[in-house]
Amino acid sequence: KRPARRLVFIAFSAEERGLIGSAHYVEKPLFPLDKTVTMLNFDMIGRLRKDGLILGGVRTAKQFAKLVEAVTIDGKLKVKTSGPMGGSDHTSFYRKNIPAMNFFTGMTKEYHTPQDDFETINVAGAAQTIDFAERLLIQIAGLPERPVYVKSAKPARGGGQMAYLGVVPDYAGTNDGLRITDVNAESPAAKGGLKADDVIIKIGEITVADIQGLADGLRKYKSGTTV
Numbered sequence: 001k002r003p004a005r006r007l008v009f010i011a012f013s014a015e016e017r018g019l020i021g022s023a024h025y026v027e028k029p030l031f032p033l034d035k036t037v038t039m040l041n042f043d044m045i046g047r048l049r050k051d052g053l054i055l056g057g058v059r060t061a062k063q064f065a066k067l068v069e070a071v072t073i074d075g076k077l078k079v080k081t082s083g084p085m086g087g088s089d090h091t092s093f094y095r096k097n098i099p100a101m102n103f104f105t106g107m108t109k110e111y112h113t114p115q116d117d118f119e120t121i122n123v124a125g126a127a128q129t130i131d132f133a134e135r136l137l138i139q140i141a142g143l144p145e146r147p148v149y150v151k152s153a154k155p156a157r158g159g160g161q162m163a164y165l166g167v168v169p170d171y172a173g174t175n176d177g178l179r180i181t182d183v184n185a186e187s188p189a190a191k192g193g194l195k196a197d198d199v200i201i202k203i204g205e206i207t208v209a210d211i212q213g214l215a216d217g218l219r220k221y222k223s224g225t226t227v
Contacts (some may be wrong), residue, residue, distance in 0.1 A: 005141040012089045015043075018181050022089035026096045037146040040137060041090035047105050049123025050080025053132065054104045061099035061147035063140075068206040071135035074162060077128050087168050099147045103133055107215050161227065162218040163225070165189050167200075169211055177201040178208050203227055 008031060012021035026033060039060070045053075058081040065081070070080055090100035105125070111114040126167040140147065177199040183189045183192020187189045194200075202206045203217025204227040221227050 002140045006031065006035075007137070008036075015089050019089055019092050023091035026092050029147055033098060035095055036098055037092070037143075038140050039090050039093035039099060040133060041088055041102045042133070043088040043102060043104055044107075044111075045105050045129045046121040046126050047108050048122050048129055049106065050078075051106060052080060053129055054106065055079050055081050055101060057094070057099070057101035057105065058082065059152065060094060060101070060150055062150060063143060064099065064101065065145050067136060067139045071132065071139060073135075073144050077132050079132070091168065095192070097149050097151075099149050101136075103129060105129065109212075111212060112210070143158075155170070162215060163215075163221055163223045165218060168193060169214060176209070178210060179216050206221070 008181040010025065012025065014020035015022065029036065049142075055068065058068055068079065068081060088102055088104075090102045094100045097222075108116070108120070110120055164187070166184040168182035168184070169178050169180055178201075179199050180189075180194060180196060182196050183194050200214065202208055203214070204221055206213060206217035206220055208214050208217055217227075
């Protein structure tokens with residue numbers, strides 16, 4: 001059966017250099033943005049674990065929460081939902097007032113190492129995630145009207161046990177610290193004075209050389225702690 005709306009599949013380049021590919025696309029799109037109703041982003045969905053799927057961006061459109069609830073039908077996939085989540089290609093679309101959701105199954109110790117190879121992939125878990133996404137996609141495509149965009153001045157916190165800081169990191173990173181490319185409005189980072197192009201070198205006692213160091217620091221220090 002033909003989908004109710006056009007579906008466009010895109011593999012963006014240079015995401016970890018600052019969302020370069022997706023940022024270029026929204027400035028020079030193949031199809032007009034006013035005819036683009038939603039962006040679904042898949043970033044690191046290969047390691048589904050007992051904590052389940054982290055689905056960001058559910059509050060970026062008024063209709064999304066009910067649709068997500070409707071397609072979580074069998075209870076086999078645990079889904080944690082949140083509002084906007086920065087740091088990947090969906091952000092470029094959200095900044096252009098397009099509702100966007102991000103599918104993510106969590107950080108891993110093999111991230112950005114040679115050990116992050118095919119053998120580490122949970123293939124069945126990836127298929128389970130994609131099956132869920134397909135059901136959700138069909139629901140969105142079948143809406144009689146385009147999803148109603150919701151602007152969030154205070155993006156929701158990410159999933160898992162990490163405290164919320166509110167920065168968009170440069171995932172490419174260096175060994176001299178982690179540069180940040182953006183700071184979410186009204187976030188702890190913004191209130192603390194962090195700005196784009198600042199470099200985080202430590203969080204409390206935790207040395208931050210890359211994205212994993214940032215994650216380690218946000219796990220060690222709980223929400224509400226001053227560091």
